[in-house]
Amino acid sequence: MFYEVIVDISNTEIDKVFDYHAPFDVEVGTRVLVPFGRRQVEGFVVGKKESTDCKYEVKDIISKLDEYPVIMPEMLDLARYMVTKNLRFIDCLRLFVPAKLRGGRVKVLKKNYLCFNTDYTLESALKEVKTSAKAQRAIIIRLQSSGMEGETEINNEYSPSAVKALIEKGILIRITQEENRTPDSMVKELKKVTLTDEQRSAIDAVNSGDPGVYLIHGVTGSGKTEIYMNVIEWALKAGKTAIMLVPEISLTPQMHGIFRARFGDMVSVLHSGLSDGERYDEWRRLLLGQAKVALGARSAIFAPLKNVGVIIIDEEHDGSYVSESNPRYFTSEVAEYRAKYNNAKLILGSATPALETYHKADKGEYKLITLRNRANKKEMPQIETVDMREEIKMGNTGVFSAPLLAALEETLKEGNQAMLFLNRRGYASFVRCRQCGFVPRCPSCDVSLTYHQEDNTLRCHYCGAKYRAIQSCPKCGYTDLKEGKTGTERVVDEVKRMFPEARVLRMDNDTTKTKDSYLEILSEFGKGNADVLVGTQMIAKGHDFKNVTLVGIIDADLSLYYSDYRSSERTFQLITQVAGRAGREQKAGRVIMQTYNPRHYVYSFAKQYDYEGFYSKEINSRELTKYPPFTKIVRLLVLAQEAEDARRGAEMLTAKLATLKTKVKGIRNLQKMTAPIKRLRNFYRYQVVLWIDTDMEEELMPTIYQIANGGNTDKVSVFCEINPQQML
Ligand code: ADP
Numbered sequence: 001m002f003y004e005v006i007v008d009i010s011n012t013e014i015d016k017v018f019d020y021h022a023p024f025d026v027e028v029g030t031r032v033l034v035p036f037g038r039r040q041v042e043g044f045v046v047g048k049k050e051s052t053d054c055k056y057e058v059k060d061i062i063s064k065l066d067e068y069p070v071i072m073p074e075m076l077d078l079a080r081y082m083v084t085k086n087l088r089f090i091d092c093l094r095l096f097v098p099a100k101l102r103g104g105r106v107k108v109l110k111k112n113y114l115c116f117n118t119d120y121t122l123e124s125a126l127k128e129v130k131t132s133a134k135a136q137r138a139i140i141i142r143l144q145s146s147g148m149e150g151e152t153e154i155n156n157e158y159s160p161s162a163v164k165a166l167i168e169k170g171i172l173i174r175i176t177q178e179e180n181r182t183p184d185s186m187v188k189e190l191k192k193v194t195l196t197d198e199q200r201s202a203i204d205a206v207n208s209g210d211p212g213v214y215l216i217h218g219v220t221g222s223g224k225t226e227i228y229m230n231v232i233e234w235a236l237k238a239g240k241t242a243i244m245l246v247p248e249i250s251l252t253p254q255m256h257g258i259f260r261a262r263f264g265d266m267v268s269v270l271h272s273g274l275s276d277g278e279r280y281d282e283w284r285r286l287l288l289g290q291a292k293v294a295l296g297a298r299s300a301i302f303a304p305l306k307n308v309g310v311i312i313i314d315e316e317h318d319g320s321y322v323s324e325s326n327p328r329y330f331t332s333e334v335a336e337y338r339a340k341y342n343n344a345k346l347i348l349g350s351a352t353p354a355l356e357t358y359h360k361a362d363k364g365e366y367k368l369i370t371l372r373n374r375a376n377k378k379e380m381p382q383i384e385t386v387d388m389r390e391e392i393k394m395g396n397t398g399v400f401s402a403p404l405l406a407a408l409e410e411t412l413k414e415g416n417q418a419m420l421f422l423n424r425r426g427y428a429s430f431v432r433c434r435q436c437g438f439v440p441r442c443p444s445c446d447v448s449l450t451y452h453q454e455d456n457t458l459r460c461h462y463c464g465a466k467y468r469a470i471q472s473c474p475k476c477g478y479t480d481l482k483e484g485k486t487g488t489e490r491v492v493d494e495v496k497r498m499f500p501e502a503r504v505l506r507m508d509n510d511t512t513k514t515k516d517s518y519l520e521i522l523s524e525f526g527k528g529n530a531d532v533l534v535g536t537q538m539i540a541k542g543h544d545f546k547n548v549t550l551v552g553i554i555d556a557d558l559s560l561y562y563s564d565y566r567s568s569e570r571t572f573q574l575i576t577q578v579a580g581r582a583g584r585e586q587k588a589g590r591v592i593m594q595t596y597n598p599r600h601y602v603y604s605f606a607k608q609y610d611y612e613g614f615y616s617k618e619i620n621s622r623e624l625t626k627y628p629p630f631t632k633i634v635r636l637l638v639l640a641q642e643a644e645d646a647r648r649g650a651e652m653l654t655a656k657l658a659t660l661k662t663k664v665k666g667i668r669n670l671q672k673m674t675a676p677i678k679r680l681r682n683f684y685r686y687q688v689v690l691w692i693d694t695d696m697e698e699e700l701m702p703t704i705y706q707i708a709n710g711g712n713t714d715k716v717s718v719f720c721e722i723n724p725q726q727m728l
């Protein structure tokens with residue numbers, strides 16, 4: 001038998017099948033050690049065959065690295081599909097296994113136990129040891145009564161030599177067991193609810209429906225989690241498995257807790273906060289069929305589950321589902337592939353679906369299920385807009401408008417909680433010399449530096465570089481420096497200044513660097529140990545705090561003026577999501593939104609919670625202007641350390657694409673320009689942007705990928721993105 005092996009080296013040149021022979025049988029999907037050139041490397045067996053037409057000498061596989069295949073046949077097919085989307089085979093396979101499995105850097109945890117040998121009685125065992133051997137006698141008494149205990153514990157409590165002597169005498173028997181490392185979760189009570197009519201009909205529609213894609217569009221608080229769990233239950237009853245995806249950030253131990261309360265050990269959780277051991281064990285429990293529900297962030301879509309009955313993507317509009325760094329993939333595409341393969345149902349859920357998703361539902365490609373009411377019948381909180389231009393006219397140039405201040409005061413007085421949302425971290429977006437206009441910029445990136453007060457630094461938000469803050473202008477020495485736009489740090493400062501008694505927490509990238517800090521902040525706030533939570537979009541998602549009666553949106557316009565066709569959509573989503581945090585239980589909530597542009601249509605729709613109205617308007621303008629979903633935007637990003645190399649690289653690609661454009665149908669527009677951020681991490685950036693007809697994507701993309709790959713040299717790298725989430 002001959003085996004086809006993909007070696008575990010990420011290099012386009014050798015990303016192909018190599019034939020090997022083996023003196024033993026190897027199942028497809030097994031990891032193996034093979035000779036490769038003068039080295040030994042790990043690899044994956046991706047196929048077997050009776051004969052080979054190989055021209056070179058076929059070598060033998062050295063050994064198998066695991067006892068069982070780690071890549072299921074379905075995943076091999078998936079990898080073959082992903083390869084057509086311009087990924088390397090090996091990079092796909094790497095996505096499917098825990099990173100530390102490669103190189104044998106994580107192992108099954110084995111624990112030794114000591115058992116009392118029941119051939120002995122207490123008396124006969126004690127007779128075997130001298131009366132002076134106190135430790136041995138004590139261990140015999142202890143284990144004869146307990147039966148079995150951990151060897152380490154007994155060693156520590158008594159003595160390893162006594163244990164050793166007893167094992168040699170045959171009084172104790174050592175057994176080794178595999179242990180699972182279980183990630184922490186919050187212990188949650190199983191909450192029994194009576195389903196609302198809307199929930200019930202949503203569940204029925206899915207459970208009695210055909211395989212395919214379902215979009216559950218339900219307002220915030222409509223109880224979508226309950227729907228998901230019911231559908232998963234139905235899948236488990238039918239002997240199937242389930243994958244549940246949530247954005248990384250909302251995957252707090254809370255969600256894990258809710259799922260564990262409902263499904264017990266059937267749930268396995270996969271996210272970036274796990275230790276290597278935990279990740280490996282959770283993954284292995286799925287592979288071996290010990291767990292049947294995978295709960296996790298984006299990468300859990302690759303969970304090694306067989307016979308998948310349902311895949312759920314919660315908050316489907318969330319940008320974190322798109323992997324924009326290598327390897328690049330769309331979670332929804334992978335999910336659709338796996339759902340089709342398993343004849344399963346794919347459920348996309350959101351209060352604010354991505355326009356492209358809703359458009360598919362609108363056209364009937366997806367089945368649409370709508371929930372208009374909150375599960376507890378609570379009204380959606382009222383959104384009030386404050387015109388900040390009026391505030392300025394009245395002489396208020398502070399962070400808070402008069403209405404927001406008053407509302408904050410009232411909330412604190414009543415002992416309720418407030419959330420203040422601002423999607424900008426740091427203290428001030430930049431500093432500028434009032435005399436000569438000098439603005440400190442990042443030496444490696446083409447952006448200005450953000451002022452952070454907590455450690456008095458200027459930081460680059462793109463490459464992370466940090467510099468000491470300046471007291472005076474390094475150019476002219478002037479000491480009067482103007483601070484740019486307000487960030488979360490300053491909001492905290494202002495709250496403390498206005499309300500010295502208030503307990504304030506901040507949640508953004510800077511305060512959530514460690515594994516548990518995210519959960520700590522949320523649980524402190526949840527327990528009522530703080531009155532105000534200030535944060536970036538991290539606080540917008542999914543949280544359920546019952547005492548929050550006020551949500552303040554400090555600068556609603558922030559995402560509106562990005563030069564990005566999704567800016568209106570993003571703004572609508574953010575406002576709806578943050579607003580949804582207020583008044584979720586008994587207490588009514590209100591939302592105060594500060595804007596310089598109160599008449600913008602996004603705000604009128606957001607205030608009415610009118611997603612459909614917003615959708616109609618937005619989709620019309622996308623159709624008129626030929627933006628996605630009516631076209632695909634393909635960007636080839638060209639990076640090089642020398643500006644000239646990047647420019648020339650982009651020019652060459654443009655020339656090739658221009659030729660292609662004249663030969664085929666479907667390329668509507670072609671542009672070459674510097675990227676919006678001209679330099680990042682010392683790389684100069686150019687972009688070539690193509691608008692292609694949506695129905696020509698399949699046909700055109702392979703050629704476009706080919707051209708893009710052809711642009712790679714030792715000086716120039718080319719990346720190809722489709723409908724990029726962010727055009728930096
Ligand atoms: P969504 O994800 O749609 O925003 P959640 O699933 O977080 O909403 O549910 C919001 C709240 O409503 C949760 O506290 C949940 O326990 C509660 N809930 C869900 N279904 C019901 C129900 N049928 N009756 C009462 N409360 C419910």
Ligand code: ZN
Pocket residue numbers: 442443444445460461462463464465681
């Ligand atoms: Zn930088």
